[in-house]
Amino acid sequence: MAARSKNLILVGAVAASGPALAAVISRTGQVSSAQWVALNQTVGGRLQLGIPFSEPCFSIFNDDPVTPNPAACSAVQQNYTDPVFRQEHFGAYMIASLFSPQWETCQSSAVSEGCLLDLSDPSNPQAFEGVDCQNGNVPPFYIEIAGPADVQAALEFSEETGIRLSVKNKGHDYKGRSSGKNTLGLWTTSLTSMSYSEYFVPDGCESNQTYDAVTIGAGVLVEDVYAFADSVNRTFIGGYATTIGTGGGYWLGGGHSVLSPVFGLAVDQVVEAKVVTPDGEYRTANECQNSDLFWALRGGGGSAFGVVIESTHKVQPQVTLQVADITYTPNSGNTFDWYQLGVNNTYQWGLEGWGGHYESTSIVYVNPLISLEEAKVSMQPAVDFALANNGTVVIETLPSFFAFFTKYVTSAQAGVGPEITLGTRLLPTTLFSTEQGRQTLSSVINETLQFASPYIVAGTPFLYNYEEGTTSVTPAWRDSLWHLSISSRFNWNSTLEERAQTYQTVHDHIQPFRDITPDSGAYFNEGDVYETNHTQAYWGDNYPQLLAIKRKYDPNGLLDCWQCVGWNGPQDSLYQCHIQLSTAP
Numbered sequence: 001m002a003a004r005s006k007n008l009i010l011v012g013a014v015a016a017s018g019p020a021l022a023a024v025i026s027r028t029g030q031v032s033s034a035q036w037v038a039l040n041q042t043v044g045g046r047l048q049l050g051i052p053f054s055e056p057c058f059s060i061f062n063d064d065p066v067t068p069n070p071a072a073c074s075a076v077q078q079n080y081t082d083p084v085f086r087q088e089h090f091g092a093y094m095i096a097s098l099f100s101p102q103w104e105t106c107q108s109s110a111v112s113e114g115c116l117l118d119l120s121d122p123s124n125p126q127a128f129e130g131v132d133c134q135n136g137n138v139p140p141f142y143i144e145i146a147g148p149a150d151v152q153a154a155l156e157f158s159e160e161t162g163i164r165l166s167v168k169n170k171g172h173d174y175k176g177r178s179s180g181k182n183t184l185g186l187w188t189t190s191l192t193s194m195s196y197s198e199y200f201v202p203d204g205c206e207s208n209q210t211y212d213a214v215t216i217g218a219g220v221l222v223e224d225v226y227a228f229a230d231s232v233n234r235t236f237i238g239g240y241a242t243t244i245g246t247g248g249g250y251w252l253g254g255g256h257s258v259l260s261p262v263f264g265l266a267v268d269q270v271v272e273a274k275v276v277t278p279d280g281e282y283r284t285a286n287e288c289q290n291s292d293l294f295w296a297l298r299g300g301g302g303s304a305f306g307v308v309i310e311s312t313h314k315v316q317p318q319v320t321l322q323v324a325d326i327t328y329t330p331n332s333g334n335t336f337d338w339y340q341l342g343v344n345n346t347y348q349w350g351l352e353g354w355g356g357h358y359e360s361t362s363i364v365y366v367n368p369l370i371s372l373e374e375a376k377v378s379m380q381p382a383v384d385f386a387l388a389n390n391g392t393v394v395i396e397t398l399p400s401f402f403a404f405f406t407k408y409v410t411s412a413q414a415g416v417g418p419e420i421t422l423g424t425r426l427l428p429t430t431l432f433s434t435e436q437g438r439q440t441l442s443s444v445i446n447e448t449l450q451f452a453s454p455y456i457v458a459g460t461p462f463l464y465n466y467e468e469g470t471t472s473v474t475p476a477w478r479d480s481l482w483h484l485s486i487s488s489r490f491n492w493n494s495t496l497e498e499r500a501q502t503y504q505t506v507h508d509h510i511q512p513f514r515d516i517t518p519d520s521g522a523y524f525n526e527g528d529v530y531e532t533n534h535t536q537a538y539w540g541d542n543y544p545q546l547l548a549i550k551r552k553y554d555p556n557g558l559l560d561c562w563q564c565v566g567w568n569g570p571q572d573s574l575y576q577c578h579i580q581l582s583t584a585p
Contacts (some may be wrong), residue, residue, distance in 0.1 A: 360527030
């Protein structure tokens with residue numbers, strides 16, 4: 001039996017790692033071992049084998065018998081749902097407090113090609129004994145990116161050999177954009193530099209044009225940048241999970257925050273990006289140079305326009321926050337009433353500056369604009385409901401956003417959950433500011449509760465003083481109050497038909513929200529995998545300009561990802577592991 005190693009071992013001019021490596025090379029087409037060796041030398045030995053996260057538990061890997069690694073398998077089993085542990089492994093994928101390991105697998109196969117364990121019992125031998133663990137959708141080779149030269153080498157290699165590329169940061173991906181069967185993966189997780197400047201001048205701009213800003217590498221964890229900003233008495237606008245890679249796809253797709261109602265989206269904070277574009281150039285993009293690229297990056301989404309190496313973000317002064325943490329005990333008779341309470345009060349809460357998360361049993365909101373007494377008055381309707389339904393109420397003042405994050409996100413972060421898919425919609429202000437709108441929305445929510453309980457993020461830039469046309473996200477963000485999602489799940493051993501039905505059902509159940517918001521859109525990072533008319537939903541009237549910029553910087557179409565700007569469509573072999581639904585665009 002062969003032993004496995006993720007490191008590419010070089011013996012003279014030949015790559016050798018036993019049958020496993022030979023099989024990988026054969027699957028990547030006409031690229032020889034010598035070409036892989038040459039690439040490895042070019043990138044300083046950072047070319048590695050892409051190994052699925054749970055592979056150490058299996059005795060068959062890519063059709064070949066192998067020797068399981070009991071110690072590594074035990075670590076995987078014990079930490080199977082731990083997002084911090086998973087983000088350290090190239091072959092693992094997840095979404096914050098959710099799960100999405102299906103993107104490690106080839107979901108379109110009758111028997112899903114991959115190496116998933118049983119989420120309910122990772123030690124369940126039925127998942128791995130006698131089972132052929134396959135690479136599935138995990139790239140067979142990847143480069144741990146150390147700088148722009150590595151990306152340039154990968155782009156040149158792709159153009160010469162035809163090997164497609166995929167780009168991964170931490171693996172937070174609902175749509176399979178950061179994995180790809182038989183691709184060469186570019187892993188930006190190690191780009192973790194951070195610095196602060198009170199008077200940052202974008203390159204090429206006038207010296208009197210300054211920003212209070214932090215500069216971060218693409219792979220910096222959001223928890224780390226929050227702590228860093230707090231250490232200099234500043235507030236960084238970012239995501240709501242410790243393991244988000246802040247400098248990559250998060251802001252490229254827009255990036256909502258519980259502070260967005262007051263301070264804007266993450267993309268509104270970006271003042272400069274350094275990126276390797278698909279034509280191989282390492283460019284600085286800001287309002288003074290490569291301004292078209294700068295506009296496209298701020299919301300264009302995914303890796304369509306290049307691989308970000310670092311980005312610079314405006315920061316806010318350290319803010320005192322009022323926090324409302326309210327829960328109630330749900331039953332068959334009060335869940336709809338809870339959602340209706342949210343519908344009826346959201347417009348006023350939005351005007352007052354509240355942002356946060358509203359779900360079927362609780363609300364966790366923050367507000368940087370009002371006093372503690374004002375917060376108590378504002379939240380009284382939710383307080384009364386909770387106390388009347390055996391709930392709990394905490395309304396308190398915290399000295400900084402980092403203090404809030406540590407108490408309510410870091411300390412409360414649970415293990416990632418089951419294989420999941422979701423559909424979302426941005427819900428415009430008119431659904432909350434008029435009686436007719438509230439009635440319409442409440443009716444749709446009531447019907448939806450028969451299938452799933454919506455999860456709602458009040459993370460739209462409702463009060464933010466946005467300068468029209470400065471970012472490329474859908475304009476629907478600017479006139480919405482809720483980012484609403486519904487989700488469903490399947491299991492490690494679900495059949496192809498069950499997986500397809502799960503995606504189809506979620507798609508169908510988000511449709512009523514599309515129907516009542518025909519002029520709105522969706523959040524690119526968290527949209528339906530099979531979003532209807534996705535270019536309109538994610539970018540609106542910005543799409544034609546985005547497409548023109550894409551073609552300018554990527555004339556040969558080297559970078560592509562699912563529903564990204566300029567994508568080749570679902571029939572492209574790059575998406576062979578995506579299930580082809582009748583609703584697919």
